Amino acid sequence: MTLSSKNPETIVLHAGHRADPTTGAVAVPIYQTTSYQFQNTEHASNLFALKELGNIYTRIMNPTCDALEQRVAALEGGAAALAVASGQAASAMAIQNLARAGDNIVSSTDLYGGTWNLFANTLKDQGIEVRFVDPEDPEAFARATDDRTRAYYAETLPNPKLSVFPIREVAEIGRPLGIPLIVDNTAAPILCRPFDHGAAVIVYSTTKYIGGHGTSIGGLIVDGGNFDWDAVPARQPALHTPDPSYHGAVWVDAVRPLGPIAYVLKARVTLLRDTGAAMSPFNAFQFIQGLETLPLRIRAHCENAARVADYLQAHPKVERVIFPGLAKGKAKERVDTYLNRGFGGLLGFEIKGGKDAGASFINGLELFYHVANIGDARSLAIHPATTTHSQLTAEEQIASGVSDSYVRLSIGIEHIDDILADLEQALAKA
Numbered sequence: 001m002t003l004s005s006k007n008p009e010t011i012v013l014h015a016g017h018r019a020d021p022t023t024g025a026v027a028v029p030i031y032q033t034t035s036y037q038f039q040n041t042e043h044a045s046n047l048f049a050l051k052e053l054g055n056i057y058t059r060i061m062n063p064t065c066d067a068l069e070q071r072v073a074a075l076e077g078g079a080a081a082l083a084v085a086s087g088q089a090a091s092a093m094a095i096q097n098l099a100r101a102g103d104n105i106v107s108s109t110d111l112y113g114g115t116w117n118l119f120a121n122t123l124k125d126q127g128i129e130v131r132f133v134d135p136e137d138p139e140a141f142a143r144a145t146d147d148r149t150r151a152y153y154a155e156t157l158p159n160p161k162l163s164v165f166p167i168r169e170v171a172e173i174g175r176p177l178g179i180p181l182i183v184d185n186t187a188a189p190i191l192c193r194p195f196d197h198g199a200a201v202i203v204y205s206t207t208k209y210i211g212g213h214g215t216s217i218g219g220l221i222v223d224g225g226n227f228d229w230d231a232v233p234a235r236q237p238a239l240h241t242p243d244p245s246y247h248g249a250v251w252v253d254a255v256r257p258l259g260p261i262a263y264v265l266k267a268r269v270t271l272l273r274d275t276g277a278a279m280s281p282f283n284a285f286q287f288i289q290g291l292e293t294l295p296l297r298i299r300a301h302c303e304n305a306a307r308v309a310d311y312l313q314a315h316p317k318v319e320r321v322i323f324p325g326l327a328k329g330k331a332k333e334r335v336d337t338y339l340n341r342g343f344g345g346l347l348g349f350e351i352k353g354g355k356d357a358g359a360s361f362i363n364g365l366e367l368f369y370h371v372a373n374i375g376d377a378r379s380l381a382i383h384p385a386t387t388t389h390s391q392l393t394a395e396e397q398i399a400s401g402v403s404d405s406y407v408r409l410s411i412g413i414e415h416i417d418d419i420l421a422d423l424e425q426a427l428a429k430a
């Protein structure tokens with residue numbers, strides 16, 4: 001069946017899998033296998049030579065992961081995707097696929113704390129410099145660019161600041177230079193389709209809203225198939241020079257007959273092959289289950305979060321509420337442009353009384369879980385300054401929007417009365 005629907009509610013149920021060809025199973029089966037029987041030696045050699053695409057070994061591809069990859073690629077309007085072991089693996093590989101020692105990327109300062117660490121320390125140790133710029137000023141990306149800049153990087157809806165990234169503005173700076181924009185869309189699936197605004201690559205932590213039930217860690221890299229890697233060949237040597245790790249393949253040429261998937265196919269058959277951060281088929285199955293109800297859940301997250309924002313704004317113990325639905329001026333224009341179906345389920349607030357009041361509030365919660373996660377069906381809370389962002393320096397914390405009194409909430413899909421009652425009683429203790 002060719003799926004013609006453009007509606008996410010339909011795509012998440014039908015793209016990438018119809019029925020299992022051998023058993024007729026409707027649910028995507030868990031192909032819990034390491035390897036695959038080749039038809040003959042010619043078939044095996046064609047697969048290794050990329051003359052035809054097919055299953056070789058589960059570290060590199062797996063049919064359950066493939067269904068997830070196809071489904072999310074269809075949801076985003078992309079060409080192909082790659083499932084990996086975590087969101088962190090997705091971010092790291094998305095960059096390492098283009099940048100080598102001596103190269104640089106330009107990134108927004110507004111990042112998940114773990115990504116900040118990856119960029120500021122681990123990639124730096126590998127010789128890849130990450131130049132951080134303020135996303136409020138898209139031109140800052142242009143100013144930080146030089147001949148060795150291989151990619152731009154940002155999050156659609158970064159927490160804790162929750163100010164929407166100017167995707168189109170930055171993508172348009174990069175395209176004539178041959179520089180793709182990689183967007184982490186973890187906090188805004190369904191709400192924003194970054195490829196529609198010019199992004200070239202999307203990364204996800206599927207651990208969050210896509211999984212939705214707090215059971216599995218995973219990540220995805222989605223190739224938009226919409227970026228002209230040939231526009232400025234010198235800009236992307238990783239795709240334009242012979243790759244000794246794959247008997248001299250020049251990726252843009254080798255993959256051309258297979259479609260506009262050179263970027264993501266290279267990531268699969270070199271980086272995933274060599275570094276091994278593969279998604280397990282069982283986790284892929286869990287993410288497929290989550291994905292099938294994602295549009296419904298996202299709607300409920302958005303409705304509840306908007307109600308919580310209203311409630312907190314009126315509360316005397318709350319200094320300030322940070323929520324995309326309350327954005328003003330330029331920030332509101334970006335919300336209106338990029339978040340088409342709601343403001344998301346994340347929300348921050350600054351509590352009167354600083355760190356101590358924040359701690360008392362978190363310790364007083366009964367329904368909310370106190371965890372380092374977002375995007376679960378359950379409501380979650382955390383104090384970033386002492387947890388997720390604690391490895392950042394004080395200056396870095398301020399730059400990424402974390403103050404001592406900031407509390408982050410990930411609003412779940414429980415009944416709104418119960419969410420508000422828990423906030424009420426915990427604020428009374430703060």
Ligand code: PLP
Pocket residue numbers: 086087088089112114115155184186187204205206207217218219373374
């Ligand atoms: N990107 C964002 C926006 C995140 O919030 C997270 C995790 O919190 C990650 C990436 C990393 O994902 P994972 O925990 O699956 O490695």
